[in-house]
Amino acid sequence: MMLKTLVIIPAFNERECIENTIKEVQSACPEVDLLVVNDCSEDDTADILRRLRVPFLDLPVNLGIGGAVQAGYRYALENGYEAAIQLDGDGQHDPRYLSEMVKTLENGDADIVIGSRFLEKEGFQSSGARRAGIRFLDRLIGLCSGVVVTDCTSGFRAVSAENIRLYAEDYPVDYPEPEAIVQAALKGARIREIPVVMRERKTGSSSIRPLHSVYYMTKVSLAILLLRLGGKRA
Amino acid sequence: MSLTLQLSMIAAELIYFAVILYFLKKKTLSLKYTLIWLIGGLVMLILTIWPMLMVRLVRLFGVQDQMNGLFSMLFFFILMIIMSLTSIVSKQSDKIRSLTQETALLEKRIREMEDISEGKND
Numbered sequence: 001m002m003l004k005t006l007v008i009i010p011a012f013n014e015r016e017c018i019e020n021t022i023k024e025v026q027s028a029c030p031e032v033d034l035l036v037v038n039d040c041s042e043d044d045t046a047d048i049l050r051r052l053r054v055p056f057l058d059l060p061v062n063l064g065i066g067g068a069v070q071a072g073y074r075y076a077l078e079n080g081y082e083a084a085i086q087l088d089g090d091g092q093h094d095p096r097y098l099s100e101m102v103k104t105l106e107n108g109d110a111d112i113v114i115g116s117r118f119l120e121k122e123g124f125q126s127s128g129a130r131r132a133g134i135r136f137l138d139r140l141i142g143l144c145s146g147v148v149v150t151d152c153t154s155g156f157r158a159v160s161a162e163n164i165r166l167y168a169e170d171y172p173v174d175y176p177e178p179e180a181i182v183q184a185a186l187k188g189a190r191i192r193e194i195p196v197v198m199r200e201r202k203t204g205s206s207s208i209r210p211l212h213s214v215y216y217m218t219k220v221s222l223a224i225l226l227l228r229l230g231g232k233r234a
Numbered sequence: 235m236s237l238t239l240q241l242s243m244i245a246a247e248l249i250y251f252a253v254i255l256y257f258l259k260k261k262t263l264s265l266k267y268t269l270i271w272l273i274g275g276l277v278m279l280i281l282t283i284w285p286m287l288m289v290r291l292v293r294l295f296g297v298q299d300q301m302n303g304l305f306s307m308l309f310f311f312i313l314m315i316i317m318s319l320t321s322i323v324s325k326q327s328d329k330i331r332s333l334t335q336e337t338a339l340l341e342k343r344i345r346e347m348e349d350i351s352e353g354k355n356d
Contacts, residue, residue, distance in 0.1 A: 037338075057338040063331055071335040078339065173331070 003082040005032040008072030011089035012039040028095035039068040070171035077168040085158040093156040101158035110192035116151035123197030144228040145185035152178040
Protein backbone atom coordinates (compact mmCIF):
# COMPACT_ATOMS: atom_id res chain seq x y z
CA MET A 1 0.00 0.00 0.00
CA MET A 2 1.32 3.36 -0.99
CA LEU A 3 1.49 6.30 1.43
CA LYS A 4 -1.59 8.49 1.35
CA THR A 5 -0.19 11.14 -0.96
CA LEU A 6 -1.29 14.58 -2.05
CA VAL A 7 0.15 16.27 -5.12
CA ILE A 8 0.10 20.04 -4.64
CA ILE A 9 0.09 22.02 -7.87
CA PRO A 10 0.47 25.78 -7.44
CA ALA A 11 -0.98 27.64 -10.42
CA PHE A 12 -0.86 31.29 -11.36
CA ASN A 13 -2.21 32.20 -14.80
CA GLU A 14 -1.70 28.66 -16.11
CA ARG A 15 -4.67 28.40 -18.47
CA GLU A 16 -2.51 27.01 -21.27
CA CYS A 17 -0.95 24.24 -19.25
CA ILE A 18 -2.93 23.34 -16.20
CA GLU A 19 -5.33 20.94 -17.87
CA ASN A 20 -2.50 18.99 -19.46
CA THR A 21 -0.53 18.89 -16.20
CA ILE A 22 -3.53 17.56 -14.28
CA LYS A 23 -4.25 14.88 -16.86
CA GLU A 24 -0.59 13.81 -16.87
CA VAL A 25 -0.58 13.44 -13.08
CA GLN A 26 -3.83 11.49 -13.12
CA SER A 27 -2.61 9.07 -15.77
CA ALA A 28 0.93 8.71 -14.41
CA CYS A 29 -0.12 8.11 -10.84
CA PRO A 30 -3.86 7.52 -10.45
CA GLU A 31 -3.58 6.44 -6.82
CA VAL A 32 -2.56 9.89 -5.53
CA ASP A 33 -4.91 12.76 -4.72
CA LEU A 34 -4.26 16.09 -6.25
CA LEU A 35 -4.90 19.63 -5.18
CA VAL A 36 -4.42 22.64 -7.39
CA VAL A 37 -3.83 25.94 -5.58
CA ASN A 38 -5.05 28.76 -7.76
CA ASP A 39 -3.04 31.78 -6.60
CA CYS A 40 -5.66 34.35 -7.59
CA SER A 41 -4.98 33.94 -11.32
CA GLU A 42 -6.08 36.79 -13.56
CA ASP A 43 -6.99 34.44 -16.41
CA ASP A 44 -9.64 31.71 -16.43
CA THR A 45 -7.57 29.10 -14.57
CA ALA A 46 -10.30 28.88 -11.91
CA ASP A 47 -12.99 28.18 -14.55
CA ILE A 48 -10.87 25.41 -16.06
CA LEU A 49 -10.43 23.83 -12.62
CA ARG A 50 -14.17 24.02 -11.97
CA ARG A 51 -14.90 22.42 -15.34
CA LEU A 52 -12.39 19.61 -14.74
CA ARG A 53 -13.93 18.96 -11.30
CA VAL A 54 -10.53 18.59 -9.67
CA PRO A 55 -10.08 19.56 -6.02
CA PHE A 56 -8.66 23.06 -5.80
CA LEU A 57 -8.08 25.93 -3.41
CA ASP A 58 -9.00 29.36 -4.70
CA LEU A 59 -6.86 31.95 -2.91
CA PRO A 60 -8.82 35.23 -2.71
CA VAL A 61 -5.59 37.28 -2.68
CA ASN A 62 -2.40 36.61 -4.65
CA LEU A 63 0.20 35.28 -2.20
CA GLY A 64 3.03 34.23 -4.50
CA ILE A 65 4.46 30.75 -4.78
CA GLY A 66 5.42 30.41 -1.09
CA GLY A 67 1.99 31.27 0.25
CA ALA A 68 0.25 29.14 -2.37
CA VAL A 69 2.34 26.05 -1.67
CA GLN A 70 1.91 26.55 2.08
CA ALA A 71 -1.87 26.59 1.62
CA GLY A 72 -1.47 23.18 0.00
CA TYR A 73 0.57 21.89 2.94
CA ARG A 74 -2.06 23.18 5.34
CA TYR A 75 -4.67 21.25 3.40
CA ALA A 76 -2.48 18.14 3.49
CA LEU A 77 -2.07 18.48 7.25
CA GLU A 78 -5.81 19.00 7.86
CA ASN A 79 -6.63 15.93 5.81
CA GLY A 80 -4.06 13.60 7.29
CA TYR A 81 -1.83 13.01 4.27
CA GLU A 82 1.31 10.97 4.88
CA ALA A 83 3.21 12.48 1.98
CA ALA A 84 2.91 15.61 -0.15
CA ILE A 85 4.53 16.38 -3.47
CA GLN A 86 4.73 19.81 -4.99
CA LEU A 87 4.80 20.00 -8.74
CA ASP A 88 4.63 23.19 -10.81
CA GLY A 89 1.54 23.82 -12.88
CA ASP A 90 3.48 24.94 -15.94
CA GLY A 91 4.49 21.52 -17.24
CA GLN A 92 8.19 21.71 -16.26
CA HIS A 93 7.93 18.76 -13.92
CA ASP A 94 7.22 15.34 -15.37
CA PRO A 95 4.75 13.35 -13.22
CA ARG A 96 6.33 10.06 -14.23
CA TYR A 97 8.77 10.54 -11.31
CA LEU A 98 5.97 10.78 -8.73
CA SER A 99 5.90 7.13 -7.76
CA GLU A 100 9.67 6.95 -7.44
CA MET A 101 9.62 9.97 -5.15
CA VAL A 102 6.91 8.50 -2.94
CA LYS A 103 8.73 5.17 -2.82
CA THR A 104 11.90 6.86 -1.60
CA LEU A 105 9.89 8.37 1.27
CA GLU A 106 8.12 5.11 1.91
CA ASN A 107 11.32 3.10 2.21
CA GLY A 108 12.41 5.51 4.89
CA ASP A 109 15.45 6.53 2.84
CA ALA A 110 14.65 10.20 3.14
CA ASP A 111 12.21 12.72 4.62
CA ILE A 112 12.37 15.07 1.67
CA VAL A 113 13.01 14.02 -1.91
CA ILE A 114 13.99 16.65 -4.44
CA GLY A 115 13.85 16.13 -8.18
CA SER A 116 17.16 17.46 -9.51
CA ARG A 117 17.84 18.25 -13.15
CA PHE A 118 21.59 18.48 -12.52
CA LEU A 119 22.33 15.02 -11.13
CA GLU A 120 22.43 13.45 -14.56
CA LYS A 121 22.44 16.69 -16.51
CA GLU A 122 19.74 15.64 -18.88
CA GLY A 123 16.87 17.66 -20.32
CA PHE A 124 16.34 21.38 -19.90
CA GLN A 125 19.33 22.79 -18.01
CA SER A 126 18.51 26.50 -17.69
CA SER A 127 20.92 29.29 -18.64
CA GLY A 128 24.58 29.43 -17.56
CA ALA A 129 24.09 32.41 -15.27
CA ARG A 130 21.23 30.71 -13.53
CA ARG A 131 23.19 27.51 -13.11
CA ALA A 132 26.02 29.49 -11.52
CA GLY A 133 23.56 31.09 -9.11
CA ILE A 134 22.08 27.73 -8.22
CA ARG A 135 25.57 26.25 -7.66
CA PHE A 136 26.42 29.10 -5.32
CA LEU A 137 23.25 28.53 -3.30
CA ASP A 138 23.85 24.77 -3.28
CA ARG A 139 27.26 25.38 -1.69
CA LEU A 140 25.85 27.87 0.80
CA ILE A 141 23.21 25.33 1.83
CA GLY A 142 25.92 22.69 2.21
CA LEU A 143 27.94 25.05 4.37
CA CYS A 144 25.01 26.07 6.56
CA SER A 145 23.22 22.76 6.96
CA GLY A 146 25.55 20.04 5.76
CA VAL A 147 23.04 18.91 3.14
CA VAL A 148 24.42 18.05 -0.28
CA VAL A 149 22.12 19.30 -3.02
CA THR A 150 22.64 20.00 -6.70
CA ASP A 151 19.35 21.70 -7.55
CA CYS A 152 18.20 23.72 -4.56
CA THR A 153 15.74 25.84 -6.56
CA SER A 154 13.83 22.86 -7.87
CA GLY A 155 10.18 23.13 -6.88
CA PHE A 156 9.64 19.45 -7.60
CA ARG A 157 9.82 17.76 -4.23
CA ALA A 158 8.15 15.21 -2.00
CA VAL A 159 7.96 15.60 1.76
CA SER A 160 7.04 13.29 4.61
CA ALA A 161 4.20 13.78 7.11
CA GLU A 162 6.51 15.37 9.65
CA ASN A 163 7.65 17.99 7.17
CA ILE A 164 4.11 18.61 5.96
CA ARG A 165 3.45 19.75 9.52
CA LEU A 166 6.62 21.87 9.56
CA TYR A 167 5.78 23.58 6.27
CA ALA A 168 2.09 24.04 7.13
CA GLU A 169 3.17 25.97 10.21
CA ASP A 170 6.08 27.88 8.73
CA TYR A 171 7.05 28.17 5.10
CA PRO A 172 9.29 30.83 3.59
CA VAL A 173 7.71 33.52 1.42
CA ASP A 174 8.91 34.99 -1.88
CA TYR A 175 11.52 32.52 -3.19
CA PRO A 176 10.99 29.64 -0.83
CA GLU A 177 12.74 26.60 -2.31
CA PRO A 178 16.35 26.92 -1.08
CA GLU A 179 15.25 28.25 2.31
CA ALA A 180 12.78 25.43 2.78
CA ILE A 181 15.59 22.89 2.42
CA VAL A 182 17.69 24.50 5.15
CA GLN A 183 14.69 24.97 7.38
CA ALA A 184 13.83 21.26 7.26
CA ALA A 185 17.47 20.14 7.44
CA LEU A 186 18.04 22.09 10.65
CA LYS A 187 15.04 20.28 12.12
CA GLY A 188 16.76 17.00 11.31
CA ALA A 189 15.11 16.06 8.01
CA ARG A 190 17.12 13.79 5.74
CA ILE A 191 17.15 15.23 2.25
CA ARG A 192 17.82 13.28 -0.89
CA GLU A 193 17.80 14.11 -4.55
CA ILE A 194 16.77 11.90 -7.42
CA PRO A 195 17.66 12.66 -11.02
CA VAL A 196 14.80 14.00 -13.13
CA VAL A 197 14.54 15.37 -16.64
CA MET A 198 12.84 18.74 -16.64
CA ARG A 199 11.11 20.20 -19.63
CA GLU A 200 11.37 23.79 -20.68
CA ARG A 201 8.33 25.59 -19.33
CA LYS A 202 5.63 25.59 -21.93
CA THR A 203 4.07 28.90 -20.96
CA GLY A 204 4.48 31.72 -18.49
CA SER A 205 7.82 32.92 -17.22
CA SER A 206 10.03 31.90 -14.34
CA SER A 207 9.31 33.67 -11.10
CA ILE A 208 13.00 34.59 -11.20
CA ARG A 209 13.28 37.37 -13.78
CA PRO A 210 16.71 38.74 -14.72
CA LEU A 211 16.12 42.15 -13.11
CA HIS A 212 15.27 40.47 -9.87
CA SER A 213 18.22 38.12 -9.79
CA VAL A 214 20.36 40.37 -7.61
CA TYR A 215 17.53 40.76 -5.15
CA TYR A 216 16.88 37.04 -5.37
CA MET A 217 20.44 35.99 -4.60
CA THR A 218 20.84 38.50 -1.77
CA LYS A 219 17.53 37.68 -0.17
CA VAL A 220 17.91 33.92 -0.37
CA SER A 221 21.54 33.93 0.84
CA LEU A 222 20.67 36.15 3.79
CA ALA A 223 17.64 34.03 4.64
CA ILE A 224 19.76 30.89 4.68
CA LEU A 225 22.41 32.50 6.89
CA LEU A 226 19.73 33.79 9.26
CA LEU A 227 18.18 30.33 9.49
CA ARG A 228 21.59 28.98 10.37
CA LEU A 229 22.04 31.56 13.11
CA GLY A 230 18.55 30.88 14.44
CA GLY A 231 19.07 27.14 14.20
CA LYS A 232 22.10 27.26 16.47
CA ARG A 233 20.08 28.81 19.23
CA ALA A 234 17.28 26.30 19.01
CA MET B 235 16.39 80.55 22.70
CA SER B 236 14.19 83.63 22.44
CA LEU B 237 10.78 83.64 24.10
CA THR B 238 9.05 84.16 20.76
CA LEU B 239 10.71 81.09 19.29
CA GLN B 240 9.82 79.11 22.36
CA LEU B 241 6.19 80.19 22.16
CA SER B 242 5.85 79.43 18.47
CA MET B 243 7.41 76.01 18.97
CA ILE B 244 5.03 75.24 21.78
CA ALA B 245 2.16 76.33 19.52
CA ALA B 246 3.42 74.00 16.79
CA GLU B 247 3.62 71.12 19.24
CA LEU B 248 0.10 71.77 20.44
CA ILE B 249 -1.10 71.56 16.84
CA TYR B 250 0.82 68.29 16.55
CA PHE B 251 -0.97 66.87 19.58
CA ALA B 252 -4.31 68.17 18.35
CA VAL B 253 -3.87 66.39 15.01
CA ILE B 254 -2.98 63.11 16.72
CA LEU B 255 -5.90 63.37 19.13
CA TYR B 256 -8.22 64.20 16.22
CA PHE B 257 -7.17 61.07 14.35
CA LEU B 258 -7.43 59.00 17.51
CA LYS B 259 -10.94 60.25 18.12
CA LYS B 260 -11.91 59.54 14.52
CA LYS B 261 -10.38 56.07 15.03
CA THR B 262 -8.24 56.32 11.91
CA LEU B 263 -5.23 55.79 14.18
CA SER B 264 -5.13 53.11 16.81
CA LEU B 265 -3.65 54.04 20.16
CA LYS B 266 -1.29 51.08 20.07
CA TYR B 267 0.65 52.47 17.13
CA THR B 268 0.24 56.12 18.13
CA LEU B 269 1.85 55.85 21.51
CA ILE B 270 5.33 56.34 20.07
CA TRP B 271 4.24 59.58 18.33
CA LEU B 272 2.72 60.87 21.56
CA ILE B 273 5.86 60.08 23.54
CA GLY B 274 7.99 61.74 20.87
CA GLY B 275 5.82 64.85 21.05
CA LEU B 276 6.10 64.91 24.81
CA VAL B 277 9.90 64.80 24.61
CA MET B 278 9.85 67.67 22.12
CA LEU B 279 7.59 69.68 24.40
CA ILE B 280 9.83 69.13 27.42
CA LEU B 281 12.91 70.16 25.46
CA THR B 282 11.15 73.31 24.23
CA ILE B 283 10.14 74.35 27.70
CA TRP B 284 13.56 73.58 29.22
CA PRO B 285 16.05 74.07 26.38
CA MET B 286 19.00 73.69 28.77
CA LEU B 287 18.17 69.99 29.04
CA MET B 288 18.84 69.74 25.33
CA VAL B 289 22.17 71.51 25.61
CA ARG B 290 23.32 69.19 28.39
CA LEU B 291 22.12 66.09 26.64
CA VAL B 292 23.92 67.03 23.43
CA ARG B 293 27.18 67.72 25.30
CA LEU B 294 26.83 64.37 27.01
CA PHE B 295 27.05 62.69 23.62
CA GLY B 296 30.10 64.76 22.71
CA VAL B 297 28.38 66.77 19.98
CA GLN B 298 29.79 70.31 19.69
CA ASP B 299 27.00 72.08 17.89
CA GLN B 300 23.58 72.08 19.54
CA MET B 301 21.71 72.13 16.26
CA ASN B 302 23.67 69.16 14.92
CA GLY B 303 22.82 67.29 18.09
CA LEU B 304 19.17 68.12 17.69
CA PHE B 305 19.11 66.97 14.07
CA SER B 306 20.90 63.72 14.85
CA MET B 307 18.46 62.93 17.59
CA LEU B 308 15.51 63.72 15.36
CA PHE B 309 16.93 61.55 12.59
CA PHE B 310 17.48 58.67 14.98
CA PHE B 311 14.00 58.99 16.41
CA ILE B 312 12.39 59.00 12.97
CA LEU B 313 14.46 55.97 11.91
CA MET B 314 13.20 54.08 14.94
CA ILE B 315 9.60 54.92 14.11
CA ILE B 316 10.03 53.80 10.50
CA MET B 317 11.61 50.57 11.63
CA SER B 318 8.74 49.88 13.98
CA LEU B 319 6.37 50.51 11.06
CA THR B 320 8.25 47.98 8.94
CA SER B 321 7.93 45.47 11.74
CA ILE B 322 4.18 46.13 11.96
CA VAL B 323 3.81 45.70 8.19
CA SER B 324 5.72 42.39 8.32
CA LYS B 325 3.55 41.03 11.08
CA GLN B 326 0.43 42.10 9.25
CA SER B 327 1.47 40.48 5.99
CA ASP B 328 2.03 37.22 7.89
CA LYS B 329 -1.46 37.46 9.31
CA ILE B 330 -2.98 38.31 5.93
CA ARG B 331 -1.25 35.32 4.35
CA SER B 332 -2.55 33.00 7.03
CA LEU B 333 -6.08 34.42 6.73
CA THR B 334 -6.04 34.13 2.94
CA GLN B 335 -5.09 30.47 3.19
CA GLU B 336 -7.71 29.82 5.83
CA THR B 337 -10.37 31.50 3.67
CA ALA B 338 -9.42 29.35 0.69
CA LEU B 339 -9.51 26.17 2.79
CA LEU B 340 -12.96 27.06 4.12
CA GLU B 341 -14.19 28.09 0.68
CA LYS B 342 -13.24 24.68 -0.66
CA ARG B 343 -15.22 22.96 2.08
CA ILE B 344 -18.27 25.14 1.47
CA ARG B 345 -18.03 24.59 -2.29
CA GLU B 346 -17.95 20.84 -1.79
CA MET B 347 -20.83 20.87 0.69
CA GLU B 348 -22.89 22.87 -1.77
CA ASP B 349 -22.06 20.43 -4.54
CA ILE B 350 -23.24 17.55 -2.38
CA SER B 351 -26.48 19.22 -1.33
CA GLU B 352 -27.20 20.26 -4.93
CA GLY B 353 -26.65 16.68 -5.99
CA LYS B 354 -29.21 15.49 -3.42
CA ASN B 355 -31.82 17.93 -4.64
CA ASP B 356 -31.58 16.79 -8.24
